Amino acid sequence: xxxxxxxxxxxxxxxxxxxxxxxxxxxxxxxxxxxxxxxxxxxxxxxxxxxxxxxxxxxxxxxxxxxxx
Amino acid sequence: xxxxxxxxxxxxxxxxxxxxxxxxxxxxxxxxxxxxxxxxxxxxxxxxxxxxxxxxxxxxxxxxxxxxxxxxxxxxxxxxxxxxxxxxxxxxxxxxxxxxxxxxxxxxxxxxxxxxxxxxxxxxxxxxxxxxxxxxxxxxxxxxxxxxxxxxxxxxxxxxxxxxxxxxxxxxxxxxxxxxxxxxxxxxxxxxxxxxxxxxxxxxxxxxxxxxxxxxxxxxxxxxxxxxxxxxxxxxxxxxxxxxxxxxxxxxxxxxxxxxxxxxxxxxxxxxxxxxxxxxxxxxxxxxxxxxxxxxxxxxxxxxxxxxxxxxxxxxxxxxxxxxxxxxxxxxxxxxxxxxxxxxxxxxxxxxxxxxxxxxxxxxxxxxxxxxxxxxxxxxxxxxxxx
Numbered sequence: 001x002x003x004x005x006x007x008x009x010x011x012x013x014x015x016x017x018x019x020x021x022x023x024x025x026x027x028x029x030x031x032x033x034x035x036x037x038x039x040x041x042x043x044x045x046x047x048x049x050x051x052x053x054x055x056x057x058x059x060x061x062x063x064x065x066x067x068x069x
Numbered sequence: 070x071x072x073x074x075x076x077x078x079x080x081x082x083x084x085x086x087x088x089x090x091x092x093x094x095x096x097x098x099x100x101x102x103x104x105x106x107x108x109x110x111x112x113x114x115x116x117x118x119x120x121x122x123x124x125x126x127x128x129x130x131x132x133x134x135x136x137x138x139x140x141x142x143x144x145x146x147x148x149x150x151x152x153x154x155x156x157x158x159x160x161x162x163x164x165x166x167x168x169x170x171x172x173x174x175x176x177x178x179x180x181x182x183x184x185x186x187x188x189x190x191x192x193x194x195x196x197x198x199x200x201x202x203x204x205x206x207x208x209x210x211x212x213x214x215x216x217x218x219x220x221x222x223x224x225x226x227x228x229x230x231x232x233x234x235x236x237x238x239x240x241x242x243x244x245x246x247x248x249x250x251x252x253x254x255x256x257x258x259x260x261x262x263x264x265x266x267x268x269x270x271x272x273x274x275x276x277x278x279x280x281x282x283x284x285x286x287x288x289x290x291x292x293x294x295x296x297x298x299x300x301x302x303x304x305x306x307x308x309x310x311x312x313x314x315x316x317x318x319x320x321x322x323x324x325x326x327x328x329x330x331x332x333x334x335x336x337x338x339x340x341x342x343x344x345x346x347x348x349x350x351x352x353x354x355x356x357x358x359x360x361x362x363x364x365x366x367x368x369x370x371x372x373x374x375x376x377x378x379x380x381x382x383x384x385x386x387x388x389x390x391x392x393x394x395x396x397x398x399x400x401x402x403x404x405x406x407x408x409x410x411x412x413x414x415x416x417x418x419x420x421x422x423x424x425x426x427x428x429x430x431x432x433x434x435x436x437x438x439x440x441x442x443x444x445x446x447x448x449x450x451x452x453x454x455x456x
Contacts (some may be wrong), residue, residue, distance in 0.1 A: 010298050011126040016335055017296055018133040024336060026374040028144045032355065033370070033377060035153035035399070037416060039353045042155070045399035048441040049164070049456070050399055 074328055083108055141375040149368070149377045154417035159399070162412060162422040167442065170452040175445030176184050178227070179433045183216045186439045190214050190223045215262045217268040221279065224252070224271055226259035234285055253283045253290075263302045265329075272315060272329075274301040280317050282329060294327050296334040303347045308354045316357045318345030324359050327377075338369050347391045352398045353417075358415075360389030366403050368415065372444045378412040382420060391433045396440030404431030404445050410455075426453055 005013070045049055078091045083105040090105035095112070104112065108241035113291045138402075173193045180191035182218035212227035226232035232253035253259065257276035264271055265282075270291065280294040280301055299320035307314045313329040325337045351368070352355045356377070359399055360366045365381035366389050380401060385405035391429055394401055400421065401413040412422040429448035436443040442456035 008123055008126065011123070011130060013132065013296060014128050015126060017337060018130060018137060020333075021336060022133060022137050022140060024374055026141065026144050027372045028146050028147070029370065029373045029375075029377060030147045030152065032373045033147060033149045036149070036351070036353070036356060036370070037153050037156060038418065040397050040399045042448075043352065044399060046440075047395050047397035047399065048439070049436070049443070050159075050397060051331065051393045056170075 072298065079192060080102070081363060085112075096248055117201065117446040119311050138308045141373075144373050145375065149370075149416060150418045156416055158412055158417065159421050164254060164412070164424060164455050166426050166453045167456050168454040170454070173450050173456065174451075176429070177432060177450065178212050179214045179225075180435060180444055180446045180452060181214055181216045182225075182435055182437050182444065184218055184438055185218045185220055186437050186441070188216070188220065189444060189452065190216050190225075191433075191452055192225050192227075192269055193450075198271075213259050213273075215263050215271075217264050218266065219268050222268060224262050224264065226253065226257050226262060226273070230255045230258060230275070230281070232259050232262045232271060233333055249264070250285070250288070250433065252285050255279070255281070257300070260302045263304060265344050266309055272306065274304040274317055276300040278319070279303055280327065282317075292332045293327060294332055294334070296325055296327075296337070297321050297323060302344060305349050305357065307350050308352065316350065318348040318359055320344045322361075324348055324357070326357075326371065336371065336374060338376060340367060340404060341365070343388070346388065349392050349394060352394055358392050358394065360392040362388035364388055364405075366392050366401060366413065368401075378415070378418050380411075380418060380420070387409065390431060391435075391445075393434055393436045393443060395436060395443075402434055402436065404434040404447075406430045408447070408449075410434065410445055421422055424455065427451070 079239055081092050083090055084102040085104050085108040092103040092105055093109055095102050095104045098210050153427040167374055175193040177193050180189055182189055183284045192214040210228035211225045214225040215224055220238045222234050224232055224234045231251050234252050236248050236252045252274045255275035255277050259273055259275055261274040262271055267283050271283050271285055277299045278299060281290055282292040284291055297319040301317050301319040304315055304317040314326055316324055316326045318324045322341045323337050323339045326335045328335055340359040341363050345359050345361045347360040348357055355372055356368055357366050358366055364385050364387060367376050368378040370377045387405050389403045389405050391404040399415055401415050404410050408427045408429060411420055414421050427447040427449050431445050431447050433446040442454050444452055444454050446452045
């Protein structure tokens with residue numbers, strides 16, 4: 001547990017982690033950023049909070065109004 | 070005639086090696102001991118080694134961090150908002166509170182949606198299941214709560230250091246507390262919990278600096294995740310298509326991505342200036358956002374292995390407590406300690422809208438499973454549903 005470890009043990013843990021991470025494979029942002037953008041563009045049509053829902057279809061709209069009988 | 074100085078040498082058993090040798094007095098932690106000269110030498114060099122080791126570890130860590138930054142910088146060929154330059158700007162947003170839920174008598178600390186998109190579980194000092202049937206679960210100081218994927222149970226925990234599962238029943242005669250099952254045991258408070266893809270496993274994060282995966286039925290610890298240097302405050306599971314990983318954020322300012330099967334940390338990010346209160350995966354699973362006490366939210370791209378956007382404004386000086394994405398990932402909703410909710414354009418990095426309504430800190434925020442609304446919980450004792 002982090003709370004029980006000495007400064008030395010915490011440093012060692014960090015060091016081991018860093019050694020592993022330096023070896024990770026990485027991709028260019030021009031590529032990955034583009035993919036994020038494309039994902040968004042493909043999903044935008046389905047995003048209710050983005051395009052809004054007509055009031056009558058909104059499930060959270062307060063039910064109110066009167067009925068005339 | 071010169072004065073003669075005599076050195077009195079004491080022979081005896083060395084306190085360290087127990088050999089019969091000439092002894093010298095040494096003071097360790099203000100206690101006087103007698104060591105032979107060999108042991109005195111060894112002790113002196115050990116002390117030196119100890120300090121050297123700490124300093125050399127620190128140096129090694131610094132140089133590795135530098136190397137990591139270099140490697141990451143090589144891929145930083147472009148900014149996210151540059152990639153998104155041609156994307157249409159978002160129009161005006163009209164988001165209003167549609168419902169205000171006042172069932173709690175205390176600060177709301179956490180909430181979660183049921184997969185049926187209509188029910189919510191929320192927690193405070195006493196755990197409530199809020200929907201048409203307001204059920205009270207007798208647990209105290211509940212900092213984390215989660216709905217099971219089936220909708221048939223909830224998990225919660227907090228200062229009791231445990232995560233307990235309560236099967237839901239709407240039979241008012243049944244005593245909820247009787248069916249409680251203690252699943253997780255940490256050595257410090259429970260800060261976050263989440264069911265995995267089934268009702269059978271729970272992932273927890275704790276003030277003891279670890280995360281853990283538990284089997285609900287047996288209460289057995291399946292995997293533990295060590296790596297944070299301080300309290301872990303939040304976690305989020307990757308969307309199921311992208312496999313068995315999750316991200317956690319902590320008081321050590323780090324966000325760490327873990328492999329659930331091996332228990333190994335795959336990637337870690339340390340760009341925030343303060344505690345990370347909330348982490349949330351981007352809908353495609355290739356990135357995640359974080360909200361921190363340093364008043365910023367940030368987006369980290371997992372494949373580029375770096376932070377790719379910061380969502381901040383000079384006028385925002387209070388910590389962000391909770392973040393979540395809209396369905397497409399275009400919007401990032403963030404709740405802050407200054408009682409507001411800011412809505413950010415994920416691609417362009419600009420703020421789209423600011424929502425007022427809560428009368429105290431916003432402590433928790435989640436978008437509904439179908440993306441039609443989001444719910445915010447606050448220290449003002451209420452939950453608000455916005456759409």
